[in-house]
Amino acid sequence: MTSHEIRRHFLDFFQSKQHLIVQSAPLVAKNDPTLMFNNSGMAQFKDFFLGNGTPPSKRVADTQKCLRVSGKHNDLEDVGFDTYHHTMFEMLGNWSFGDYFKKEAITWAWELLTDVYKLPKDRLYVSVFEGDKKDNVPFDQEAFDLWKPIVGEDRIIYGNKKDNFWEMGDTGPCGPCSEIHVDLRSPEEVAQTPGKSLVNADHPQVVEIWNLVFMQFNRKADGSLEPLPARHVDTGMGFERLCMAIQGKKSNYDTDVFTGTIRVIEELSGKAYGGTMDKADVAMRVIADHIRAVSFAISDGLVPSNAKAGYVIRRILRRAIRYGYSYLNLTEPFMTKLVPTLAQQFADVFPELNAQRDFVATVIREEEISFLRTLGTGLGRLDQIISDLDGKGTKEIPGETVFELNDTFGFPADLTALIAREKGLTIDEAGFQKALQEQKARSRKDATSTAGDWIDVNETDRVEFVGYDQPEAYTHIVKYRKI
């Protein structure tokens, strides 16, 4: 099954269960001061769970572009080094706003995975919330009783509050989750170690694919729970991981979601991708991942800049450029050349990228030209700094130096930290922040504007999304398009 078919089957399946199929909200979170980027499918529906606003339908499903590079969910450091965490990924989801509850959510999830996608039943595990006495939240008996006849007791894992209980915040809607995990190891490996013992153990081939959240409580200010008058379902399934499972691959990067882009990287670098932990392979994964985050962010109205969300995008792009430069010998703009493949691949699902492909490619190219201009010199300077430190017997790069690299060569502190880590060093983060604040105070005094910015992101850095031209209200909601 191709990734296109896998996505389409998901949407078709939930449409057949009377769900309204809506479009992904933009990557950049709109009208939500608590969130920089959309990092889950439910973010755009948050208001409905809080009782503000009426959903367009009591049953909704979609694929949501997510970015997990900041705040509570930050997977950036794992990208390239593991095979299943991305910066940008698609989260497939189905929702019930005060309509169906656990029974349907669980039965349909199982039906979709085993009947439609034909995932082997003996490779799936499910978790239910074990309860937390201290916090006064009960064991999810209801989910357990529903799963038991489906998977058998020995495939059920009892999950703790961290993995199996969802809360929006200190107060408000919350409830237990059931996660579905898949064991993709070879029969020999399975015979040696039971898959059950590897669930939630960071094993690259025993991975969580789907999280079903059952919102049934309201947490009050005094910490106590009361039942919600209307109970909701919120599910999220990692699309790329699902593709890995269905296509029988050992890594998300071996699925057709990524192979097209990796092929172009191979052509540009003249190196073959081997799927190992070698630096060149890590670099290819980082690049194949980061180009998606950067391209989709730009096509959703966010450009690299020196502030907030724009700066996060700039850092991701620079991280990829540096990997290509250091480990694939890509010394000319290359990220920009990956845009057409991506735009074409997603033309039907996320047409906003294809519609702006030239703009996106141009923004990335300009950013590459500017960063590549100083990258070589900066890396040389950093080598010098590191060997000086060696001489002094210290393992920490001073904050002032991190600041200088940032200021003169455009090395974001996390890039310096990354290079430092590769050489067994750390950076003085606090010292860097101090130097940065001092510079900000100086420039406020001088009343000069930040140099090198293409765009001045407004105060709050909330970029208004203007990509779709539907009338107000549910701007992002469109009729289901066949893909």
Ligand code: ATP
């Ligand atoms: P994990 O434990 O693997 O980090 P999670 O519990 O943080 O995942 P959820 O918040 O439950 O993830 O999100 C729902 C689903 O989204 C997960 O079951 C997983 O399939 C997928 N997912 C989460 N984070 C990522 C990521 N960084 N890249 C790709 N898919 C992801």
Ligand code: MG
């Ligand atoms: Mg996570």
Ligand code: MG
């Ligand atoms: Mg998890």
Ligand code: MG
């Ligand atoms: Mg989870």
